[in-house]
Amino acid sequence: MSLSVAVAGASGYAGGEVLRLLAAHPDVTITTVTAHSNAGQPLIQVQPHLRSLAHLTLVETTPENLSGHDVVFVALPHGKSGELTEHLGDDTLVIDCGADHRLTDEADWAKYYGGEFYGAWTYGLPELPLRAGGRQRDNLLGAKRIAVPGCNVTAITLGLAPGIQSEVIRSDDLVAVLAVGTSGAGKSLKTHLLASEIHGSAAPYAVGGSHRHNPEIRQNLTAAGGEGVSVSFTPVLVPMSRGILATSTAVLQPGVSAADVRAAWQLTYAHEPFVHLLPEGEFPKTADVLGSNSTLIGLAVDEAADRVVVISAIDNLVKGTAGAAVQSMNLALGLPETTGLPMDGVAP
Structure with missing residues (x-):
């Protein structure tokens, strides 16, 4: 029926x-x-x-x-x-x-x-x-x-939640910078979204923690096990109609290795139909998920900074x-x- x-x-x-x-x-x-x-x-x-x-x-x-x-x-x-x-x-x-x-x-x-x-x-x-x-x-x-959920929220949450739940990263020093397609701003006529304004340019917005998705991100990562969740999130409008590429970083917990990091994300998403961890050394592009319900995630450890770097790509409309x-x-x-x-x- x-x-x-x-x-x-x-x-x-x-x-x-x-x-x-x-x-x-x-x-x-x-x-x-x-x-x-x-x-x-x-x-x-x-x-x-x-x-x-x-x-x-x-x-x-x-x-x-x-x-x-x-x-x-x-x-x-x-x-x-x-x-x-x-x-x-x-x-x-x-x-x-x-x-x-x-x-x-x-x-x-x-x-x-x-x-x-x-x-x-x-x-x-x-x-x-x-x-x-x-x-x-x-x-x-x-x-x-x-x-x-909000679209930016989804990209950041799916990127960072495995590390927080498995306690391989700290939740009190999270940073995310997102390249965001213009459809995320809706269909209403806005001057800054005109082709002549956005073409060939990238523009940050809602800088300094003012974006409305901030509390939702903290809410999700707290639900995943985070304590004192603090996230600095900066979206950047780029000249593409669809897509979000989120680069999220977090401080590693003491004694955590790169192998521990990859194992945490692999365990979390091993059986998820729509979230896929890419092989080591590979990172997603927004074009890879255009029109799909998939999330692609690339993972690296910046040993000099003692941080994990997570790059997640989604189609913001799907x-x-x-x-x-x-x-x-x-x-x-x-x-x-x-x-x-x-x-x-x-x-x-």
């Missing part, structure tokens, strides 16, 4: 990517797509790459239009998801691709986002290793409310958003976790 699905915010990049993945999912039927300013237009007019969904028309984003579905994906700006999803029935699986239900600490929400705090939902990062053992996927089984949403849906519904999700990227 096919599950009925609605996607709110279907005219944006995240909503469009959710639709692209769901269009190939054998267990769902997309019945409703909603938007704000684009309501009333054929979906194909604003998402021309989704040819198989040309029969759908965008309708207003209201609780009434979203009610009655088996699954609802919400891809709206922060502050908009919470006020909408509180009106949806408990029987519906609701998956929020936005920020409204990620943070457990109301003070963090007030500092980094502001506005009403809607409370945390089950966190949608299945591969996250937990302090007490197991993975976050165990908590997703049967869940009815799921919060999808593993960073829509892929995590569909993966979490599969787990919540008892479907095979990999259903409808591409492991392979697109090249060249």
